[in-house]
Amino acid sequence: MMTALIAAAGLAKLYRMGDEIVRALDGVSFEIARGDYCAIVGPSGSGKSTLMNILGGLDTPTEGRIVIDGADIGEMDDDALASFRNRTVGFVFQSFNLLPRLTALENVELPMIYAGAAPGERRARASELLARVGLSERMGHKPTQLSGGQQQRVAIARSLACRPALLLADEPTGALDTNTGVEILNLFGQLNREGATVVLVTHDHEVAAATRRTIEMRDGHIVADRANAAEARHDAHV
Amino acid sequence: MMRTSDLVASAGRALRANPLRSALTALGVIIGVASVVAMVALGSGAQAQVERSIASLGSNLLIVVPGALRGGGGVRGAAGGWDSLTLDDAAAIAAQIEGVVAIAPSQRARTQVIAGGANWNPQVEGVTPAYLVARDWEIARGRMFDDTEERQARRVVVLGATVAEQLFPNVDPVGQTVRMNGGVFEVIGILESKGQSGFGMDQDDIVLAPLTTVKRRISGRQRRADTVSQISVKAASEDHLSRIQDEVEALLRQRHRTREGEDDFTVQNLSSITEAAAQTTQVFTYLLGGISAVSLLVGGIGIMNIMLVSVTERTREIGLRKALGARQSDILQQFGLEAVTLSVAGGIIGLVIGVLGAWAMTSLFNLPLVVAPQNAALAIVFSGLVGVVFGAYPAWRAAKLDPIEALRRE
Numbered sequence: 001m002m003t004a005l006i007a008a009a010g011l012a013k014l015y016r017m018g019d020e021i022v023r024a025l026d027g028v029s030f031e032i033a034r035g036d037y038c039a040i041v042g043p044s045g046s047g048k049s050t051l052m053n054i055l056g057g058l059d060t061p062t063e064g065r066i067v068i069d070g071a072d073i074g075e076m077d078d079d080a081l082a083s084f085r086n087r088t089v090g091f092v093f094q095s096f097n098l099l100p101r102l103t104a105l106e107n108v109e110l111p112m113i114y115a116g117a118a119p120g121e122r123r124a125r126a127s128e129l130l131a132r133v134g135l136s137e138r139m140g141h142k143p144t145q146l147s148g149g150q151q152q153r154v155a156i157a158r159s160l161a162c163r164p165a166l167l168l169a170d171e172p173t174g175a176l177d178t179n180t181g182v183e184i185l186n187l188f189g190q191l192n193r194e195g196a197t198v199v200l201v202t203h204d205h206e207v208a209a210a211t212r213r214t215i216e217m218r219d220g221h222i223v224a225d226r227a228n229a230a231e232a233r234h235d236a237h238v
Numbered sequence: 239m240m241r242t243s244d245l246v247a248s249a250g251r252a253l254r255a256n257p258l259r260s261a262l263t264a265l266g267v268i269i270g271v272a273s274v275v276a277m278v279a280l281g282s283g284a285q286a287q288v289e290r291s292i293a294s295l296g297s298n299l300l301i302v303v304p305g306a307l308r309g310g311g312g313v314r315g316a317a318g319g320w321d322s323l324t325l326d327d328a329a330a331i332a333a334q335i336e337g338v339v340a341i342a343p344s345q346r347a348r349t350q351v352i353a354g355g356a357n358w359n360p361q362v363e364g365v366t367p368a369y370l371v372a373r374d375w376e377i378a379r380g381r382m383f384d385d386t387e388e389r390q391a392r393r394v395v396v397l398g399a400t401v402a403e404q405l406f407p408n409v410d411p412v413g414q415t416v417r418m419n420g421g422v423f424e425v426i427g428i429l430e431s432k433g434q435s436g437f438g439m440d441q442d443d444i445v446l447a448p449l450t451t452v453k454r455r456i457s458g459r460q461r462r463a464d465t466v467s468q469i470s471v472k473a474a475s476e477d478h479l480s481r482i483q484d485e486v487e488a489l490l491r492q493r494h495r496t497r498e499g500e501d502d503f504t505v506q507n508l509s510s511i512t513e514a515a516a517q518t519t520q521v522f523t524y525l526l527g528g529i530s531a532v533s534l535l536v537g538g539i540g541i542m543n544i545m546l547v548s549v550t551e552r553t554r555e556i557g558l559r560k561a562l563g564a565r566q567s568d569i570l571q572q573f574g575l576e577a578v579t580l581s582v583a584g585g586i587i588g589l590v591i592g593v594l595g596a597w598a599m600t601s602l603f604n605l606p607l608v609v610a611p612q613n614a615a616l617a618i619v620f621s622g623l624v625g626v627v628f629g630a631y632p633a634w635r636a637a638k639l640d641p642i643e644a645l646r647r648e
């Protein structure tokens with residue numbers, strides 16, 4: 001039995017919109033084990049983005065308690081959250097979010113700069129990671145000189161820079177064509193097999209089917225939480 | 239926490255990304271600092287010039303002239319218009335007042351001076367040898383006449399630089415003769431050049447002759463042989479100057495049997511004139527500096543404007559940096575450093591341009607170039623301060639951005 005990396009109990013997030021109070025999350029409880037590969041799915045407005053922001057330490061819950069890798073998100077101040085995002089979470093975004101003026105190598109180094117790593121150490125780690133995502137030939141390229149798939153690989157390498165406990169991907173295939181999307185999903189699958197805990201946030205059930213577990217959300221609640229069949233995951237390789 | 243080297247590299251990269259914009263932003267500070275530095279240097283140069291030229295009259299000097307400068311009631315003659323000062327007054331001052339180094343009565347006259355085919359109309363001053371001490375004046379060539387020659391009313395003269403040049407353009411004047419008022423005088427020395435006085439007079443347009451000689455042969459005064467037109471009193475130090483002034487006034491009132499307010503003489507304190515003139519130019523310097531400082535302020539506002547634009551443009555980048563673990567203080571420092579780099583770089587370039595400008599202007603107006611190191615340092619510190627003050631708000635805005643909102647921005 002693996003220990004739980006994420007433990008959430010009774011999470012709620014309330015927004016005030018004019019006179020109305022919107023419950024983006026309403027009594028959400030779940031656990032995600034270390035080494036799990038999990039998708040959070042739901043249509044827009046289901047609360048999955050809010051949940052992702054809280055998982056990533058970008059936002060804090062209004063009610064309830066969520067502990068990730070031993071850290072209580074609701075208890076942390078701004079600097080502690082910044083440090084949490086830096087060391088515990090690796091973000092992968094739909095639109096890659098690489099800094100256009102930096103090379104692939106420098107983009108991967110960026111989180112380590114905020115961790116205060118020494119330049120030599122940083123460079124070695126970044127080139128090792130780029131080699132791992134198959135881009136050792138493209139380290140000096142700027143994002144504009146890379147294809148979408150390559151850019152997302154750089155972003156994945158960046159997310160791994162500070163050896164995070166959790167990889168958090170927000171629609172990572174949303175801006176890619178089908179084949180490239182499959183490649184990226186395979187990369188996540190491989191990272192998971194090597195031990196990474198991966199959480200994908202998506203509205204696409206086909207993407208979700210590539211993971212081991214799907215948490216389905218609707219109107220701020222979890223409406224389904226099921227294990228995915230192994231065959232479905234293999235479909236992604238086709 | 240970020241390493242300082244990474245912080246500097248990151249700010250530098252951001253500034254280099256938009257070189258033209260960075261240069262134009264810094265230009266505001268460059269112009270501001272350059273004008274402050276140039277104006278203050280120009281003002282200080284003018285001040286130094288005024289002080290120097292007034293000091294050339296002689297330092298720690300009191301000048302006693304006949305007549306009252308400050309009129310009360312009744313009819314008053316102009317200062318210098320009465321024959322109220324005498325050689326005995328000068329002797330009494332020398333005998334009774336302590337702290338006086340030199341006392342030099344003198345008689346002023348104006349007459350044609352002729353040498354060969356040339357003639358000139360300088361100031362002729364009948365003096366005692368102490369005059370040179372009182373006025374801090376040196377002999378450039380030849381010698382000054384001594385007390386014996388003075389008493390014996392010898393026909394000798396010492397020429398000022400201008401007079402020497404006018405009358406003897408090609409030969410050494412020492413040993414030559416000049417004619418004044420029908421008499422022949424031997425030139426025994428040439429005075430060192432003093433240039434213009436603070437009041438715009440050529441101090442070198444002068445001929446010094448023994449006082450007795452001038453009284454007898456040139457000024458032609460018949461009524462009283464012992465009056466003088468001026469008594470120069472040199473104090474040992476500036477500290478004694480106002481005391482000596484008071485004592486001279488009291489002594490002369492007693493000797494002339496006058497009451498305060500009815501004086502028939504005036505004691506001029508040159509150092510107070512110097513001070514007043516220096517103060518005037520200093521006010522002028524502050525005024526110029528203050529006006530220029532306004533342009534520095536405008537430069538600061540330019541920095542703030544561009545930094546705000548930059549924060550808006552880079553919202554997404556800021557959101558990403560925060561998502562990747564940048565603290566508020568990291569973002570604050572990065573943007574703050576960008577602003578300070580712009581303003582300090584502008585300050586340094588402005589300082590160089592300002593000094594060059596001051597050099598050009600001072601050489602144009604023939605003033606000394608005065609750039610105090612502390613003023614230069616102040617210009618740099620002040621421009622850095624402009625960066626801090628005007629960069630603070632944009633940097634704070636950047637640091638406070640909500641990463642979720644910022645990442646959503648296109």
